[in-house]
Amino acid sequence: MGLVRQVQEVSLHPDQEDEMVWVGSSSGVFSIEDGWEALRQKRNLSRADRFIWNRVLQLRISFLVWKVLRNMVSGDVNLQWRGIKLVSRCCCCSLHEESLTHLFLDGAVAEQVWGFFRRRFGILHTSSPSISAECLSWFASTSSVSANHIRTALPCLILWCLWQARNKSRFEGTRMEPQGLICAVGSEVEQLGRANLWSLAHFKGDSNDPWVLFAAWRPQATRRLLISWKPPPQDVIKLNTDASVSGRRVSGGGLLWDHDGGLIFAFYEEFGDVDVLTAES
Numbered sequence: 001m002g003l004v005r006q007v008q009e010v011s012l013h014p015d016q017e018d019e020m021v022w023v024g025s026s027s028g029v030f031s032i033e034d035g036w037e038a039l040r041q042k043r044n045l046s047r048a049d050r051f052i053w054n055r056v057l058q059l060r061i062s063f064l065v066w067k068v069l070r071n072m073v074s075g076d077v078n079l080q081w082r083g084i085k086l087v088s089r090c091c092c093c094s095l096h097e098e099s100l101t102h103l104f105l106d107g108a109v110a111e112q113v114w115g116f117f118r119r120r121f122g123i124l125h126t127s128s129p130s131i132s133a134e135c136l137s138w139f140a141s142t143s144s145v146s147a148n149h150i151r152t153a154l155p156c157l158i159l160w161c162l163w164q165a166r167n168k169s170r171f172e173g174t175r176m177e178p179q180g181l182i183c184a185v186g187s188e189v190e191q192l193g194r195a196n197l198w199s200l201a202h203f204k205g206d207s208n209d210p211w212v213l214f215a216a217w218r219p220q221a222t223r224r225l226l227i228s229w230k231p232p233p234q235d236v237i238k239l240n241t242d243a244s245v246s247g248r249r250v251s252g253g254g255l256l257w258d259h260d261g262g263l264i265f266a267f268y269e270e271f272g273d274v275d276v277l278t279a280e281s
Protein backbone atom coordinates (compact mmCIF):
# COMPACT_ATOMS: atom_id res chain seq x y z
CA MET A 1 0.00 0.00 0.00
CA GLY A 2 2.96 2.30 0.73
CA LEU A 3 4.16 1.87 -2.84
CA VAL A 4 0.72 2.69 -4.21
CA ARG A 5 0.66 5.90 -2.14
CA GLN A 6 4.13 6.87 -3.37
CA VAL A 7 3.10 6.35 -6.99
CA GLN A 8 -0.11 8.32 -6.45
CA GLU A 9 1.90 11.25 -5.10
CA VAL A 10 3.91 11.55 -8.34
CA SER A 11 2.22 14.18 -10.48
CA LEU A 12 3.19 14.17 -14.18
CA HIS A 13 0.73 16.89 -15.18
CA PRO A 14 0.23 19.26 -12.24
CA ASP A 15 -2.62 21.04 -14.03
CA GLN A 16 -4.60 17.80 -14.45
CA GLU A 17 -5.98 15.52 -11.81
CA ASP A 18 -4.68 11.95 -12.01
CA GLU A 19 -7.12 9.14 -12.52
CA MET A 20 -6.81 5.35 -12.43
CA VAL A 21 -6.96 3.67 -15.83
CA TRP A 22 -7.49 -0.05 -16.44
CA VAL A 23 -5.30 -0.90 -19.43
CA GLY A 24 -7.20 -4.13 -20.06
CA SER A 25 -10.15 -2.34 -21.65
CA SER A 26 -10.46 0.23 -24.41
CA SER A 27 -12.48 2.57 -22.18
CA GLY A 28 -9.95 2.47 -19.31
CA VAL A 29 -12.73 1.48 -16.90
CA PHE A 30 -12.23 -1.73 -14.93
CA SER A 31 -14.89 -4.42 -15.12
CA ILE A 32 -14.93 -7.93 -13.65
CA GLU A 33 -15.45 -9.32 -17.16
CA ASP A 34 -12.31 -7.59 -18.51
CA GLY A 35 -10.34 -8.67 -15.41
CA TRP A 36 -11.40 -12.28 -15.89
CA GLU A 37 -10.52 -12.16 -19.58
CA ALA A 38 -7.04 -10.84 -18.72
CA LEU A 39 -6.40 -13.48 -16.05
CA ARG A 40 -7.91 -16.67 -17.41
CA GLN A 41 -6.08 -19.27 -19.43
CA LYS A 42 -7.79 -19.74 -22.74
CA ARG A 43 -8.03 -23.08 -24.43
CA ASN A 44 -9.89 -24.23 -27.49
CA LEU A 45 -13.48 -25.20 -26.80
CA SER A 46 -13.86 -28.98 -27.05
CA ARG A 47 -16.41 -30.30 -29.54
CA ALA A 48 -18.51 -31.72 -26.73
CA ASP A 49 -18.52 -28.44 -24.81
CA ARG A 50 -19.63 -26.59 -27.94
CA PHE A 51 -22.87 -28.55 -27.85
CA ILE A 52 -23.60 -29.05 -24.15
CA TRP A 53 -23.83 -25.31 -23.50
CA ASN A 54 -27.05 -25.35 -25.38
CA ARG A 55 -29.63 -22.54 -25.48
CA VAL A 56 -32.48 -25.02 -25.39
CA LEU A 57 -31.34 -26.73 -22.20
CA GLN A 58 -31.54 -25.41 -18.68
CA LEU A 59 -28.16 -24.46 -17.23
CA ARG A 60 -28.41 -27.10 -14.49
CA ILE A 61 -28.60 -29.79 -17.19
CA SER A 62 -25.57 -28.41 -19.04
CA PHE A 63 -23.65 -28.21 -15.75
CA LEU A 64 -24.43 -31.83 -14.91
CA VAL A 65 -23.31 -33.01 -18.36
CA TRP A 66 -20.14 -30.91 -18.10
CA LYS A 67 -19.38 -32.62 -14.77
CA VAL A 68 -20.23 -36.10 -16.10
CA LEU A 69 -17.85 -35.65 -19.05
CA ARG A 70 -15.07 -34.68 -16.60
CA ASN A 71 -15.81 -37.56 -14.21
CA MET A 72 -16.71 -35.03 -11.50
CA VAL A 73 -20.13 -36.33 -10.47
CA SER A 74 -20.30 -37.86 -6.99
CA GLY A 75 -20.92 -41.47 -7.89
CA ASP A 76 -19.74 -44.07 -5.38
CA VAL A 77 -16.48 -44.95 -7.14
CA ASN A 78 -15.57 -41.26 -7.42
CA LEU A 79 -16.26 -40.79 -3.70
CA GLN A 80 -14.10 -43.84 -2.88
CA TRP A 81 -11.36 -42.43 -5.08
CA ARG A 82 -11.48 -39.25 -3.00
CA GLY A 83 -10.87 -41.28 0.14
CA ILE A 84 -14.44 -41.72 1.40
CA LYS A 85 -14.86 -45.30 2.60
CA LEU A 86 -18.17 -46.75 1.47
CA VAL A 87 -19.59 -49.93 0.07
CA SER A 88 -20.90 -49.39 -3.42
CA ARG A 89 -23.73 -51.09 -5.20
CA CYS A 90 -25.24 -49.60 -8.31
CA CYS A 91 -28.88 -48.56 -8.43
CA CYS A 92 -29.54 -50.11 -11.83
CA CYS A 93 -28.81 -53.81 -11.38
CA SER A 94 -27.26 -54.08 -7.89
CA LEU A 95 -24.50 -56.24 -9.40
CA HIS A 96 -21.73 -53.68 -9.85
CA GLU A 97 -19.95 -50.84 -8.18
CA GLU A 98 -21.38 -47.49 -9.14
CA SER A 99 -18.88 -46.04 -11.57
CA LEU A 100 -20.03 -43.20 -13.80
CA THR A 101 -19.51 -45.34 -16.89
CA HIS A 102 -21.76 -48.05 -15.46
CA LEU A 103 -24.42 -45.61 -14.33
CA PHE A 104 -24.45 -43.38 -17.40
CA LEU A 105 -23.36 -45.63 -20.27
CA ASP A 106 -23.09 -49.40 -20.08
CA GLY A 107 -25.08 -50.41 -17.01
CA ALA A 108 -28.21 -52.52 -17.47
CA VAL A 109 -30.57 -49.54 -17.51
CA ALA A 110 -28.41 -46.93 -19.24
CA GLU A 111 -27.60 -49.28 -22.10
CA GLN A 112 -31.28 -49.89 -22.84
CA VAL A 113 -32.13 -46.19 -22.72
CA TRP A 114 -29.28 -45.24 -25.07
CA GLY A 115 -30.17 -48.20 -27.31
CA PHE A 116 -33.81 -47.12 -27.57
CA PHE A 117 -32.97 -43.58 -28.64
CA ARG A 118 -30.11 -44.70 -30.91
CA ARG A 119 -32.56 -46.89 -32.81
CA ARG A 120 -35.13 -44.09 -32.92
CA PHE A 121 -32.61 -41.72 -34.50
CA GLY A 122 -30.93 -44.35 -36.68
CA ILE A 123 -27.58 -44.26 -34.89
CA LEU A 124 -26.56 -47.82 -35.40
CA HIS A 125 -23.28 -48.36 -33.60
CA THR A 126 -23.54 -50.79 -30.70
CA SER A 127 -21.72 -49.25 -27.77
CA SER A 128 -19.26 -46.45 -27.05
CA PRO A 129 -16.05 -46.78 -25.06
CA SER A 130 -16.81 -43.69 -22.96
CA ILE A 131 -19.61 -41.29 -22.12
CA SER A 132 -17.98 -38.49 -24.09
CA ALA A 133 -17.57 -40.81 -27.10
CA GLU A 134 -21.28 -41.62 -26.87
CA CYS A 135 -22.20 -37.90 -26.80
CA LEU A 136 -19.83 -37.14 -29.67
CA SER A 137 -21.33 -39.96 -31.71
CA TRP A 138 -24.66 -38.12 -31.41
CA PHE A 139 -23.20 -34.69 -32.10
CA ALA A 140 -21.45 -35.98 -35.22
CA SER A 141 -24.20 -38.35 -36.35
CA THR A 142 -25.37 -36.22 -39.29
CA SER A 143 -24.15 -33.13 -41.08
CA SER A 144 -27.39 -31.37 -40.02
CA VAL A 145 -26.41 -31.25 -36.35
CA SER A 146 -25.71 -27.73 -35.16
CA ALA A 147 -25.94 -25.97 -31.81
CA ASN A 148 -29.31 -26.57 -30.08
CA HIS A 149 -30.24 -29.41 -32.47
CA ILE A 150 -32.32 -32.24 -30.95
CA ARG A 151 -29.30 -34.56 -31.41
CA THR A 152 -27.23 -32.29 -29.17
CA ALA A 153 -29.91 -31.82 -26.52
CA LEU A 154 -31.07 -35.43 -26.36
CA PRO A 155 -27.85 -37.04 -25.04
CA CYS A 156 -27.74 -34.31 -22.37
CA LEU A 157 -31.36 -35.02 -21.41
CA ILE A 158 -30.64 -38.76 -21.22
CA LEU A 159 -27.72 -38.15 -18.84
CA TRP A 160 -29.86 -35.75 -16.81
CA CYS A 161 -32.74 -38.25 -16.48
CA LEU A 162 -30.34 -41.10 -15.57
CA TRP A 163 -28.91 -38.96 -12.77
CA GLN A 164 -32.39 -37.97 -11.54
CA ALA A 165 -33.52 -41.61 -11.55
CA ARG A 166 -30.34 -42.71 -9.76
CA ASN A 167 -30.90 -40.12 -7.02
CA LYS A 168 -34.55 -41.09 -6.65
CA SER A 169 -33.52 -44.72 -6.38
CA ARG A 170 -30.70 -43.98 -3.93
CA PHE A 171 -32.62 -41.65 -1.63
CA GLU A 172 -36.25 -42.69 -2.08
CA GLY A 173 -35.84 -46.40 -2.78
CA THR A 174 -37.54 -46.39 -6.20
CA ARG A 175 -36.37 -48.73 -8.99
CA MET A 176 -34.53 -47.49 -12.05
CA GLU A 177 -36.63 -48.72 -14.95
CA PRO A 178 -35.58 -48.28 -18.61
CA GLN A 179 -39.16 -47.66 -19.72
CA GLY A 180 -39.73 -45.05 -17.04
CA LEU A 181 -36.52 -43.31 -18.05
CA ILE A 182 -37.48 -43.30 -21.74
CA CYS A 183 -40.78 -41.65 -20.78
CA ALA A 184 -38.95 -39.16 -18.54
CA VAL A 185 -36.68 -38.14 -21.43
CA GLY A 186 -39.74 -37.70 -23.67
CA SER A 187 -41.39 -35.60 -21.00
CA GLU A 188 -38.32 -33.33 -20.81
CA VAL A 189 -38.43 -32.85 -24.59
CA GLU A 190 -42.16 -32.07 -24.37
CA GLN A 191 -41.64 -29.53 -21.59
CA LEU A 192 -39.06 -27.73 -23.71
CA GLY A 193 -41.68 -27.68 -26.47
CA ARG A 194 -44.29 -26.20 -24.13
CA ALA A 195 -41.77 -23.50 -23.28
CA ASN A 196 -41.52 -22.78 -27.07
CA LEU A 197 -37.81 -23.60 -27.09
CA TRP A 198 -37.89 -25.91 -30.10
CA SER A 199 -38.03 -24.70 -33.66
CA LEU A 200 -38.06 -26.69 -36.91
CA ALA A 201 -34.37 -25.86 -37.41
CA HIS A 202 -33.61 -27.95 -34.29
CA PHE A 203 -35.10 -30.98 -36.08
CA LYS A 204 -33.29 -30.47 -39.40
CA GLY A 205 -32.79 -33.93 -40.89
CA ASP A 206 -35.15 -35.41 -38.27
CA SER A 207 -38.41 -33.91 -39.46
CA ASN A 208 -40.07 -37.34 -39.46
CA ASP A 209 -39.58 -37.78 -35.73
CA PRO A 210 -42.85 -37.41 -33.77
CA TRP A 211 -41.18 -34.88 -31.46
CA VAL A 212 -41.15 -32.39 -34.32
CA LEU A 213 -44.70 -31.57 -33.15
CA PHE A 214 -43.13 -29.83 -30.17
CA ALA A 215 -41.31 -27.40 -32.44
CA ALA A 216 -42.58 -23.89 -31.95
CA TRP A 217 -43.44 -23.48 -35.60
CA ARG A 218 -47.06 -24.20 -36.34
CA PRO A 219 -48.53 -24.10 -39.81
CA GLN A 220 -50.83 -21.11 -39.99
CA ALA A 221 -54.08 -22.37 -41.41
CA THR A 222 -55.54 -19.62 -43.57
CA ARG A 223 -59.30 -19.47 -43.39
CA ARG A 224 -60.99 -17.57 -46.16
CA LEU A 225 -64.47 -16.29 -45.43
CA LEU A 226 -66.73 -14.67 -47.96
CA ILE A 227 -68.49 -11.77 -46.29
CA SER A 228 -71.18 -9.73 -47.98
CA TRP A 229 -73.50 -7.00 -46.83
CA LYS A 230 -77.22 -7.62 -47.16
CA PRO A 231 -79.88 -4.94 -47.07
CA PRO A 232 -82.49 -5.23 -44.28
CA PRO A 233 -86.00 -6.65 -44.99
CA GLN A 234 -88.91 -4.42 -45.97
CA ASP A 235 -89.89 -1.84 -43.28
CA VAL A 236 -86.67 -2.47 -41.29
CA ILE A 237 -83.64 -0.20 -41.16
CA LYS A 238 -80.11 -1.44 -40.52
CA LEU A 239 -77.42 0.32 -38.47
CA ASN A 240 -73.74 -0.58 -39.11
CA THR A 241 -71.25 0.84 -36.65
CA ASP A 242 -67.51 0.57 -36.16
CA ALA A 243 -64.78 2.22 -34.11
CA SER A 244 -61.07 2.59 -34.57
CA VAL A 245 -58.13 3.26 -32.27
CA SER A 246 -55.02 4.76 -33.82
CA GLY A 247 -52.42 5.81 -31.26
CA ARG A 248 -54.36 7.97 -28.76
CA ARG A 249 -56.98 8.89 -31.35
CA VAL A 250 -60.23 6.98 -30.82
CA SER A 251 -63.13 7.53 -33.14
CA GLY A 252 -66.16 5.77 -34.53
CA GLY A 253 -69.20 6.14 -36.67
CA GLY A 254 -72.23 4.49 -38.16
CA LEU A 255 -74.43 4.19 -41.22
CA LEU A 256 -78.21 3.76 -41.28
CA TRP A 257 -79.62 1.89 -44.27
CA ASP A 258 -83.10 1.21 -45.66
CA HIS A 259 -84.30 -2.05 -47.29
CA ASP A 260 -83.19 -0.88 -50.74
CA GLY A 261 -79.63 -0.31 -49.57
CA GLY A 262 -80.19 3.45 -49.54
CA LEU A 263 -78.24 5.50 -46.97
CA ILE A 264 -80.58 7.28 -44.55
CA PHE A 265 -78.14 8.78 -42.11
CA ALA A 266 -74.41 8.69 -41.26
CA PHE A 267 -72.56 9.85 -38.15
CA TYR A 268 -68.99 10.16 -36.94
CA GLU A 269 -67.72 10.78 -33.40
CA GLU A 270 -64.37 11.44 -31.69
CA PHE A 271 -64.36 9.60 -28.34
CA GLY A 272 -61.26 11.12 -26.70
CA ASP A 273 -59.07 8.97 -24.47
CA VAL A 274 -61.07 5.75 -24.06
CA ASP A 275 -60.14 2.08 -24.54
CA VAL A 276 -61.03 0.11 -27.63
CA LEU A 277 -63.88 -1.84 -26.00
CA THR A 278 -65.58 1.35 -24.85
CA ALA A 279 -65.20 2.84 -28.33
CA GLU A 280 -66.64 -0.27 -30.01
CA SER A 281 -69.64 -0.29 -27.65
Ligand SMILES: [Zn+2]
Pocket residue numbers: 090091092093094095096102107108
Ligand atom coordinates in the same frame (compact mmCIF):
# COMPACT_ATOMS: atom_id res chain seq x y z
ZN1 LIG B 1 -25.93 -51.73 -12.40
